[in-house]
Amino acid sequence: MASLRNAIMTKDRPRRHGDMKRTPAKDVLPCSPSTRAPCCRSSGDVRTRVRGRFDRVDEDLLGAVVVDYKTSEITKQKEADRRVAASLQLKMYALAWREMTGRLPQRVELRFIETNVVGRHEPTEADVEQALAAVEAAADGIRARRFEATPSRNACRYCAYSQICPFTATRE
Ligand code: SF4
DSSP states (O other): OHHHHHHHSOTTOOSSHHHHHHSOOSSOOOOSSTTEEOOEEEETTEEEEOOEEOSEEEEETTEEEEEEEEOSOOOOHHHHHHHHHHOHHHHHHHHHHHHHHSSOOSEEEEEETTTTEEEEEOOOHHHHHHHHHHHHHHHHHHHTTOOOOOOOHHHHHTOTTTTTOTTOSOOO
16 A cells, blocks of 8 residues: 555646646656546556546536536435445546645536436545555456455446346345
8 A cells, every 4th residue: 555655645746637748747647638537556666557537527716526427317315425425436536636636626426317416525535545445456456366256235236247247246
């Protein structure tokens, strides 16, 4: 974990995303265009890069709002807020945004387009720590060639492969 934290919390980190292309930090691997999310680990010769794409980012004077669109039919506000607070994907986006700009987003959102319900969450340092731990664990597992399925009701419930996966925890 320390190596990842050191890599990401470099002093040379650009303060604004626009600066990323001009003066990339030594250990942070910038991705362009602007909606891509960089995240990396550097440990000796080993370097990990996570790449993804934000669906949407809105910025105002209070900071950024990172938005992800979902098609699931969530109708209750409480459930939407719970989903966004628990979302590893959005924790990763918050981490990536912090690496790109030096600040956490003011908010992350899941917008459920079928029902017009919007789940909202203010990301915290604890969220970012969870994202860092997940990157570290995944990278270590891949390098050690550990690919066993680790089903859980929570993970399998939202997994795109749950209908065909022989290990899914969602089957009756
Ligand atoms: S359904 Fe299969 S692939 Fe998806 S999370 Fe569960 S065990 Fe993993």
